[in-house]
Amino acid sequence: MSNTMDVLAVGQKGSVKAINAPKALKRRLMDMGFTKGVGVEVIKMAPMGDPMEVAVRGYHLCLRKAEARSIELV
Amino acid sequence: MHTIALVGNPNSGKTTLFNALTGSTAYVGNWPGVTVEKKEGMTNGHKILDLPGIYSLSPYSPEEKISRRYILDEQPDLIIDVIDATNLERSLYLSTQLAELGRPLLLVLNMEDLLIKDGIAIDTKRLSQMFGTPVVQISATKKTGIDELKEQIEQSLANPQTPPCPLFSSSIERKLTTLIEDDYLHDIPQGRQMRWAAIKLLEGDELFLETMPPIPPELNTYLEETRAHLEELYDDDVESIIVDQRYKVAEKLARESLVRQEVKAKRFTFDVIATHRIWAIPLFILIMSGVFFLSVGVVGGGTTPLLEGFFESLAEWVTVKGESWQIHPFLIGILSDGIIAGVGAVLTFVPQLFILFLLLSILEDCGYMARIAFIMDRQMRSMGLSGKSIIPLVIGTGCTVPAIMSTRTIEHQKQRELTIIVTPFIPCGAKMPIFALMLTYFFQNKWYMAPLMYVMGILAVITTGLLARAIDRHKETNAFILELPRYQMPSPKSVWRQTKDRTLGFIYKAGTIILLASILIYLLSSYSFAFKTVDAEESMLAIMGRVIAPIFIPLGFGFWQAAVALLTGIAAKETIVSTLSVVIGTSSLTNFFDPAGALAFMTFILLSSPCVAAMAAMLKELDSKRKFLFAVVWQFGFAYVVSLLVRCIVLIIV
Numbered sequence: 001m002s003n004t005m006d007v008l009a010v011g012q013k014g015s016v017k018a019i020n021a022p023k024a025l026k027r028r029l030m031d032m033g034f035t036k037g038v039g040v041e042v043i044k045m046a047p048m049g050d051p052m053e054v055a056v057r058g059y060h061l062c063l064r065k066a067e068a069r070s071i072e073l074v
Numbered sequence: 075m076h077t078i079a080l081v082g083n084p085n086s087g088k089t090t091l092f093n094a095l096t097g098s099t100a101y102v103g104n105w106p107g108v109t110v111e112k113k114e115g116m117t118n119g120h121k122i123l124d125l126p127g128i129y130s131l132s133p134y135s136p137e138e139k140i141s142r143r144y145i146l147d148e149q150p151d152l153i154i155d156v157i158d159a160t161n162l163e164r165s166l167y168l169s170t171q172l173a174e175l176g177r178p179l180l181l182v183l184n185m186e187d188l189l190i191k192d193g194i195a196i197d198t199k200r201l202s203q204m205f206g207t208p209v210v211q212i213s214a215t216k217k218t219g220i221d222e223l224k225e226q227i228e229q230s231l232a233n234p235q236t237p238p239c240p241l242f243s244s245s246i247e248r249k250l251t252t253l254i255e256d257d258y259l260h261d262i263p264q265g266r267q268m269r270w271a272a273i274k275l276l277e278g279d280e281l282f283l284e285t286m287p288p289i290p291p292e293l294n295t296y297l298e299e300t301r302a303h304l305e306e307l308y309d310d311d312v313e314s315i316i317v318d319q320r321y322k323v324a325e326k327l328a329r330e331s332l333v334r335q336e337v338k339a340k341r342f343t344f345d346v347i348a349t350h351r352i353w354a355i356p357l358f359i360l361i362m363s364g365v366f367f368l369s370v371g372v373v374g375g376g377t378t379p380l381l382e383g384f385f386e387s388l389a390e391w392v393t394v395k396g397e398s399w400q401i402h403p404f405l406i407g408i409l410s411d412g413i414i415a416g417v418g419a420v421l422t423f424v425p426q427l428f429i430l431f432l433l434l435s436i437l438e439d440c441g442y443m444a445r446i447a448f449i450m451d452r453q454m455r456s457m458g459l460s461g462k463s464i465i466p467l468v469i470g471t472g473c474t475v476p477a478i479m480s481t482r483t484i485e486h487q488k489q490r491e492l493t494i495i496v497t498p499f500i501p502c503g504a505k506m507p508i509f510a511l512m513l514t515y516f517f518q519n520k521w522y523m524a525p526l527m528y529v530m531g532i533l534a535v536i537t538t539g540l541l542a543r544a545i546d547r548h549k550e551t552n553a554f555i556l557e558l559p560r561y562q563m564p565s566p567k568s569v570w571r572q573t574k575d576r577t578l579g580f581i582y583k584a585g586t587i588i589l590l591a592s593i594l595i596y597l598l599s600s601y602s603f604a605f606k607t608v609d610a611e612e613s614m615l616a617i618m619g620r621v622i623a624p625i626f627i628p629l630g631f632g633f634w635q636a637a638v639a640l641l642t643g644i645a646a647k648e649t650i651v652s653t654l655s656v657v658i659g660t661s662s663l664t665n666f667f668d669p670a671g672a673l674a675f676m677t678f679i680l681l682s683s684p685c686v687a688a689m690a691a692m693l694k695e696l697d698s699k700r701k702f703l704f705a706v707v708w709q710f711g712f713a714y715v716v717s718l719l720v721r722c723i724v725l726i727i728v
Contacts, residue, residue: 023134025553027132027314027317028135028555029555031129031167031317033164035314036318044349045351046354046448047350047351047355047452050452051452051461051554053558057161057163058160058161058163061557061558062447062451062554063553063555063556064553067553
């Protein structure tokens with residue numbers, strides 16, 4: 001069982017291991033700063049638990065669980 | 075003349091800097107993607123371009139493609155890379171790509187004021203040494219450092235220097251060197267940097283390869299071998315390896331130039347409640363209701379009767395004075411029953427629109443818009459829309475035109491088109507006067523009627539969305555990635571400027587389109603086709619109006635005055651008010667409409683096609699005559715059916 005970002009609870013941290021997504025989405029996520037070894041922290045969930053707010057490289061962004069699932073953590 | 079391009083991440087303050095440099099007043103806000111089209115201006119005799127924000131120069135997203143093509147094809151004399159200094163790493167990641175384009179580059183660290191607040195300092199000298207370009211620190215909002223920046227621009231233009239390219243790890247550098255030495259790259263189009271071309275070649279960047287002759291077989295074999303080798307070495311594809319390498323460079327630059335970083339204790343922020351699991355959505359509804367209650371209810375309720383009275387007595391005064399000065403009744407008529415009645419009816423609504431525009435500007439400036447997209451994404455998705463669709467819907471309560479433009483940040487084409495089609499259902503500021511007018515005469519003391527119009531608009535959005543989703547066979551999911559900017563105190567200057575511009579725009583329309591329409595309507599309703607002064611009932615306008623009026627008989631307003639008002643509403647929605655004032659006179663409205671017809675009339679205006687400016691924006695953004703036609707027909711048909719239903723319901727209940 002691999003550990004992906006969507007299963008993190010609010011306040012939990014992780015470190016990116018790989019991104020398993022189609023080419024364009026993978027590039028987009030990497031452009032936003034999700035590269036190998038970078039630390040991420042889940043800041044909060046939207047009402048209904050999706051999308052999620054994540055801190056990466058000192059800024060915040062939101063993404064859906066579906067995208068978070070493609071980010072594999074160590 | 076030199077050309078300067080402003081490039082940078084979304085929401086890094088490019089437009090604010092553009093305004094500061096050129097003295098213009100382009101639209102700014104605090105969410106990623108306010109600027110969707112490039113804007114041109116002049117600074118110190120140089121042409122300066124404000125480009126939409128980008129995170130990268132990838133070949134996938136449309137804005138990134140446009141910016142990249144622009145820089146490569148137009149070869150600006152200087153690229154100003156606007157950096158959100160509080161977000162140094164991610165900004166420098168883009169800078170590493172800009173440095174390779176072979177154009178002189180200048181780094182501008184914006185948001186100096188926020189840095190100071192955060193207790194962070196950046197060693198600009200060190201950054202400049204390491205990166206090899208000039209670095210200037212400014213605050214575009216507070217206008218600090220602008221003079222130094224202007225000076226540096228002149229220096230960079232007088233003494234152009236292409237920046238050095240950031241270096242990757244040696245295993246990649248070796249491969250790049252081999253590629254640069256290959257004869258193939260010696261044919262690259264003018265202005266392309268060798269190193270940049272070599273990287274693109276290695277990545278297999280499709281956009282770049284389109285511009286190149288076919289790759290010779292030996293080189294292709296070499297590329298494939300190299301890619302396989304690197305992929306094994308780094309356990310990733312080449313494109314991702316390069317991204318990773320760039321971020322390593324950016325990390326190093328950021329780490330070494332940040333000199334002080336105090337960790338501040340977390341304070342209670344607005345965000346705790348703005349994105350609260352339970353309270354977020356009620357708060358959003360409360361805020362929007364508050365905006366309308368304040369503008370329409372409090373301010374509108376207070377000022378509208380006063381201004382109405384003022385224009386009525388003005389018209390009377392003009393008539394009395396005109397008669398005593400023996401001015402021709404024709405002129406008096408044009409002035410009092412045409413211009414003052416028509417333009418006055420529209421100007422009556424200036425105070426409440428001013429407040430509406432003011433409150434919307436504050437919302438746009440403070441950083442709340444992106445949060446609304448965040449909290450509403452789930453709900454919007456179930457209707458085939460994206461969280462980002464909510465931003466156009468909120469802006470649409472002010473004006474539909476910028477709202478439709480703002481849909482460009484929605485990546486997914488289908489969701490974007492659907493958002494464009496439903497945005498006009500949200501009543502814009504110019505439709506407010508119509509509702510206010512009708513409510514005053516037909517539904518006085520029924521406070522729930524005004525919010526009902528907004529609820530109906532929202533229901534129309536939901537219905538259309540659900541229908542579109544039901545019809546759509548391929549329910550593809552797509553990405554929703556949105557940067558959440560920092561909250562900031564709205565800058566009074568920029569809020570004031572936007573409010574003023576929008577209000578003046580409304581007044582300007584009253585003085586131009588509405589003025590002309592009022593005169594024209596007055597003339598057409600006073601003369602017959604034989605140019606004889608006749609009763610309105612036999613006028614040219616009445617005859618023309620009767621041609622289309624029958625369509626509206628089932629809706630309860632099948633008389634020519636209403637038909638003419640709706641027609642003139644195509645020019646600008648508030649013209650409906652001025653036309654009704656000229657051809658009927660507001661106080662006689664009750665002789666024409668019954669309450670059911672009045673409500674159906676309001677519903678029809680709420681949902682039917684927007685004004686010509688908004689339709690033009692729809693056509694442009696949908697970029698397809700067929701889709702545009704569908705949108706207009708859908709809006710008209712939907713409006714017709716719902717208005718009919720509304721009338722029937724009212725007739726049955728009452």
